[in-house]
Amino acid sequence: MQDLKNNTSGDDDQIAWVRVASVFVPLANPISDAKVLTGRQKPMTEIAILVVEIETKDGHRGLGFSYSKRAGGPGQFAHAKELAPVLIGENPSDIAKLWDKLCWAGASVGRSGLATQAIGAFDVALWDLKAKRANLSLARLLGAHRDSVQCYNTSGGFLHTPLEQLMINTDISREKGIGGIKLKVGQPDQALDLHRVSSIRKHLGDAFPLMVDANQQWDRPTAQRMCRQLEQYNLIWIEEPLDCYDAQGHAMLAQQFDTPIATGEMLTSVAEHWEFIKQGGADYLMPDAPRIGGITPYLKVQALAEHNGLMIAPHFAMELHIHLAATYSREPWVEHFEWLEPLFNERMETRDGRMLVPTRPGLGLSLSEQSARWTAQEFTAGNRP
Incomplete structure (x- = not known):
């Protein structure tokens, strides 16, 4: 029988570095739906994107994002900035565990809405990383x-x-x-x-x-x-x-x-x-x-x-x-x-x-050069390998 204590095939990778960024993508024309015509909202001119990048000590990387329309982008970024250090040192494969950990880290602001929308960007990045490491599309x-x-x-x-x-x-x-x-x-x-x-x-x-x-x-x-x-x-x-x-x-x-x-x-x-x-x-x-x-x-x-x-x-x-x-x-x-x-x-x-359905590993996405120009704020936790 194999000695499990000496089994080195298990995954012992750790998250070493996390970047969160608030990116505002402009729209070519102001957008109006029924909420605008009934006076409840103003036309939409941009979309706030919360971008998360994760890298492990073994060099695996993941890209995730969440978004907000009309309001909430800076709030999502502020919450994500608080949460990012929680991931440092964690095993990136434990996605369900990490979702719960991020949720409990901000439990006082609830388990829905802006709080979990910020968590969503981390979660997507972890799944992207996992699929890339397996060399499979998501x-x-x-x-x-x-x-x-x-x-x-x-x-x-x-x-x-x-x-x-x-x-x-x-x-x-x-x-x-x-x-x-x-x-x-x-x-x-x-x-x-x-x-x-x-x-x-x-x-x-x-x-x-x-x-x-x-x-x-x-x-x-x-x-x-x-x-x-x-x-x-x-x-x-x-x-x-x-x-x-x-x-x-x-x-x-x-x-x-x-x-x-x-x-x-x-x-x-x-x-x-x-x-x-x-x-x-x-x-x-x-x-x-x-x-x-x-x-x-x-x-x-x-x-x-x-x-x-x-x-x-x-x-x-x-x-x-x-x-x-x-x-x-x-x-x-x-x-x-x-x-x-x-x-x-x-x-x-x-x-x-x-x-x-894209066949590239993970989501099959990479950030454009324009995204850097549209970045309003960014924050990093940990150290890149």
Whole structure:
């Protein structure tokens, strides 16, 4: 029998160095959805990215990120700066243990929201490191069901975009090999919403996948009326028709209408997703890995969704979610946004309505030179080997 005490094949690597950076990625044009038209938010002009880089004493490296829109970026960075030293000396393979350790280190500010969104960047970096060390893509490391995922474009369908430009944008998306189009709705003039949806449906044809997203701006009576009128357009889903925490209201719509109801992007913990699942509040669940604390909690949500027979369509951050969607047993959707592309040297590839899962080790991403110019703050813990 092998002497376990003398077994040197185990992993005894340690985290030696951690870098956290606050990076602000500008958007080409101010972005408006229903939350802007109803006066609840201002147009979005940039995205705050929390970048984490981890290196071990044996020279293995991992890259992770989280994000915030409109507000919260400096807060995420401040929390991550406090947490980074906690990882020094730890074994990078113990990802679940490290997630708990980071969470307890900041337990007084809660287990959801900004606190766990900061943890998410560390968690993604640890998974990236683990996959790179195995010389596998993240999808392969986790166990992929497919080499490509059907994808839809959102960035061309915002409410500030005139109808004529919407049609041009849909044509551009289809020419790029993107397989679906999502339109923003939820503005005060509901007749205008319906006109835009009707026009784009006619432009695309009856069979091309089309979704709409109200960004939580309807009350229950309005949502019922709009869902009823939208049934005729053969939509893949109606997204966030109600407040993101109204699980019961979403469940009523899901039971009443044939068109699937999609929601979940604003939820910030496994517990919040579980409440929606228990109440039947979504046909398509839309978890966002950075918003719920990274890949580790995302996999828990995905397992709950699969057990309860739900479809899944992770929100935003296609560079990360393409790997996670590829691991779901039922055919998922992944959301195509160009907004984070300038942050990285690599690009996602779309073909025949689908996004190809990268085969490079880990996430398959490296930071661009531009990211350094957009860096507002950075902090390091430990010493590079």
